[in-house]
Amino acid sequence: MSGQIPIFRLGSTLLVSIQIELRDAVAEAFQADVLLQIERRGTTGLVIDISGLDMVDTYVARILAETGRMAKLMGTSTVLVGMRPEVAATLVRMGYGMEGVQTALDLDDGLALLGHVVPTR
Amino acid sequence: MESVLINVVEAQARCIIIDIAGVPVVDTRVADNLLKTTAAVRLLGAQTVLTGITAQVARTMVQLGVDVSSMHTVSRLSDGIELALGMVGKAITAKAG
Numbered sequence: 001m002s003g004q005i006p007i008f009r010l011g012s013t014l015l016v017s018i019q020i021e022l023r024d025a026v027a028e029a030f031q032a033d034v035l036l037q038i039e040r041r042g043t044t045g046l047v048i049d050i051s052g053l054d055m056v057d058t059y060v061a062r063i064l065a066e067t068g069r070m071a072k073l074m075g076t077s078t079v080l081v082g083m084r085p086e087v088a089a090t091l092v093r094m095g096y097g098m099e100g101v102q103t104a105l106d107l108d109d110g111l112a113l114l115g116h117v118v119p120t121r
Numbered sequence: 122m123e124s125v126l127i128n129v130v131e132a133q134a135r136c137i138i139i140d141i142a143g144v145p146v147v148d149t150r151v152a153d154n155l156l157k158t159t160a161a162v163r164l165l166g167a168q169t170v171l172t173g174i175t176a177q178v179a180r181t182m183v184q185l186g187v188d189v190s191s192m193h194t195v196s197r198l199s200d201g202i203e204l205a206l207g208m209v210g211k212a213i214t215a216k217a218g
Contacts, residue, residue, distance in 0.1 A: 085126030086123065087164075092160045092164065
């Protein structure tokens with residue numbers, strides 16, 4: 001694994017939490033790593049937690065949306081979780097609705113969307 | 122838009138209801154704002170229900186070519202509340218007895 005972003009496996013789902021700023025090289029390595037893991041493990045779900053990101057530019061938004069579409073081609077559904085309000089507002093103003101990628105409020109909801117049984121709070 | 126988004130996250134809301142019954146006229150700017158808010162709410166992982174659309178507003182929105190397929194629309198607030206509760210697996214029922 002070449003990237004700086006750890007990828008966890010939870011059953012047939014991959015779990016990635018982005019806690020560092022996604023600079024160009026990091027973002028590309030992240031995408032390559034995730035896709036490689038999907039290929040190797042034959043996963044069916046991917047949860048990307050971006051609650052640690054307080055800024056998402058068009059490049060990162062494109063990488064995230066693209067990764068979702070690429071994962072879909074490999075039979076894996078992607079859920080983007082934990083987006084901050086200010087990030088959502090900025091993305092929509094820039095015309096980035098991230099269509100085609102599922103979204104959820106938090107990890108619990110994201111995992112539930114992918115069919116994992118999450119104990120209720 | 123920001124205040125709505127912040128409240129969605131703070132309240133961990135799965136659904137937001139926007140009632141526009143008191144809005145007599147909807148122009149392209151208002152419609153655009155509603156659509157942007159809906160798109161942003163979706164990015165957070167919640168859904169939008171638009172209620173209180175009067176005949177006049179419905180007519181205008183269609184004539185303006187506003188595509189509201191991204192949000193759920195119902196005419197009355199009570200229907201909206203019912204729909205929203207249904208989305209989170211809840212319902213209002215009559216008290217037994």
